[in-house]
Amino acid sequence: MERVTADYYIETPYPLEKAAATLAGEQSSGTFVSVPGETEELKTRFAARVEAIEELDTVDRPSIPSEKLSFDSYRRAKVRVSWSIENFGYNLPTMVSTLQGNLYELTQFTGLKLMDIEVPDSFRSQYRGPAFGVEGCRKLTGAYDRPLIGTIIKPSVGLSPSDTADLVKVLVEAGIDFIKDDELLSSSANSPFAERVSAIMAVINEHAERTGKKIMYAFNVSDEMDQMMRNYDAVVEAGGTCAMISLNSVGLAGAKKICDLGQLAIHGHRNGWGMMNRHPLLGIEFPAYQKLWRLAGVDQIHVNGIANKFWESDDSVTRSMEACSKPLLGGYSVLPVVSSGQWGGQAFETYRRVPTVDLLYMAGGGIMAHPGGPSGGVKALQQAWLAAVGGQSLEEAAKAYPEFGASVEKFGGKLG
Structure with a gap:
């Protein structure tokens, strides 16, 4: 199944793998706690995947202060996440809600920026792009x-x-x-x-x-x-x-x-x-x-x-x-x-x-x-x-x- 991919620049005081997994889960099938309907079959089909993590530098102060976080160090990284096209089809507003949405409000991040996206070739059949x-x-x-x-x-x-x-x-x-x-x-x-x-x-x-x-x-x-x-x-x-x-x-x-x-x-x-x-x-x-x-x-x-x-x-x-x-x-x-x-x-x-x-x-x-x-x-x-x-x-x-x-x-x- 075709997938849409997004690249992020993140900052977090938590282990990068854990923070990336939170990002992927929050913006697909998961929430803050396991729920009965989230079966392995459902996750295999609809859960977002963390495709890559590239650790960058570490800083001692958060870029965006949070009253809920107080740590000695904050890790920065590039993270790539992908979603099945089945999650939102060719609905641009819903795709944007998926790629950005509530991510900026997650406690786990003291910085998060969407850097780039890649969409599959099938988008050509749904969007003609600029007419001129x-x-x-x-x-x-x-x-x-x-x-x-x-x-x-x-x-x-x-x-x-x-x-x-x-x-x-x-x-x-x-x-x-x-x-x-x-x-x-x-x-x-x-x-x-x-x-x-x-x-x-x-x-x-x-x-x-x-x-x-x-x-x-x-x-x-x-x-x-x-x-x-x-x-x-x-x-x-x-x-x-x-x-x-x-x-x-x-x-x-x-x-x-x-x-x-x-x-x-x-x-x-x-x-x-x-x-x-x-x-x-x-x-x-x-x-x-x-x-x-x-x-x-x-x-x-x-x-x-x-x-x-x-x-x-x-x-x-x-x-x-x-x-x-x-x-x-x-x-x-x-x-x-x-x-x-x-x-x-x-x-x-x-x-x-x-x-x-x-x-x-x-x-x-x-x-x-x-x-x-x-x-x-x-x-x-x-x-x-x-x-x-x-x-x-x-x-x-x-x-x-x-x-x-x-x-x-x-x-x-x-x-x-």
């Missing part, structure tokens, strides 16, 4: 052989539909590939969703008819399920190509429902990521996280950015980008979205660390606050990536390209 992915997003935007260049509407909240459309017009004329709503905005008092879609798509459609290039705008459709479906339909009817969902807010089932519609590329925003990942021994690592959303069908997913404005390290961002590039079930392509305090200066280190142009590179202030305005900001990002991929240094590019040179003068002190 990298190549589909390139086709929709007409952007090939380079990163897609994008931005976020700023101010995040407060602009009217007509104000937003005016800004979109400037960005569209500047040659941008992608624009998105901020995750804080779906439908506000002065910017009702349907009115904003209508105003923005009038600009985008007119530009497409005139030039042949259709900008991808990710409208934030996140809402209650029925309204989210209505929002999605409004984007389709207006001729849009993309919808944004706040992944952690709408959940796996909500995201999959939207992805299954298949008419729009889905931009997955991971706001709330820090509460799942910021602690080194609690939550979920991005390699596991992004696989769940790829199975649900998300086409684009945020990975943060090099020298970002948040807490995440460059090494962590690199691992996230690399995770997106690894095939899942032989394909399931997803476009990594590099963002957070970005401007053209980070393109060089981004490309050095992950030498690919299969990404969406987004800058908010890096475009909007450019000395030459949004038009200069878009050109500066395009120039930065042309230089980075072409082997030029930041200093050489600043001398060669006026718009990028101006952005170095404006933002250079924020690099690194």
Whole structure:
């Protein structure tokens, strides 16, 4: 019988074999005490198995304090556990409840993080994955052989539909590939969703008819399920190509429902990521996280950015980008979205660390606050990536390209 496998990073004051067995039992057929119905036959078929334990280091203080535990040492280890597919079938929410669920509350652990998961090939027959992915997003935007260049509407909240459309017009004329709503905005008092879609798509459609290039705008459709479906339909009817969902807010089932519609590329925003990942021994690592959303069908997913404005390290961002590039079930392509305090200066280190142009590179202030305005900001990002991929240094590019040179003068002190 096929099995789903999960890798964990754990910390415990107990013997590792005992702690791992508790993990496996709690998340399958067992509980804190033997019960009459848990026969050997049942356990053989449904009990989780501890496949491997790799002991790491020992520390004298727990990573997560517990009033119930007081020991002199706490062991850390990598643990691999597997479950029969029979336990949850192809039910993603129940699979997540199994792989994570109550584990974080078990007394036996002073640290536990889900690092990665592997699903059997049969998932391909149940989940089609991203409908567009990298190549589909390139086709929709007409952007090939380079990163897609994008931005976020700023101010995040407060602009009217007509104000937003005016800004979109400037960005569209500047040659941008992608624009998105901020995750804080779906439908506000002065910017009702349907009115904003209508105003923005009038600009985008007119530009497409005139030039042949259709900008991808990710409208934030996140809402209650029925309204989210209505929002999605409004984007389709207006001729849009993309919808944004706040992944952690709408959940796996909500995201999959939207992805299954298949008419729009889905931009997955991971706001709330820090509460799942910021602690080194609690939550979920991005390699596991992004696989769940790829199975649900998300086409684009945020990975943060090099020298970002948040807490995440460059090494962590690199691992996230690399995770997106690894095939899942032989394909399931997803476009990594590099963002957070970005401007053209980070393109060089981004490309050095992950030498690919299969990404969406987004800058908010890096475009909007450019000395030459949004038009200069878009050109500066395009120039930065042309230089980075072409082997030029930041200093050489600043001398060669006026718009990028101006952005170095404006933002250079924020690099690194």
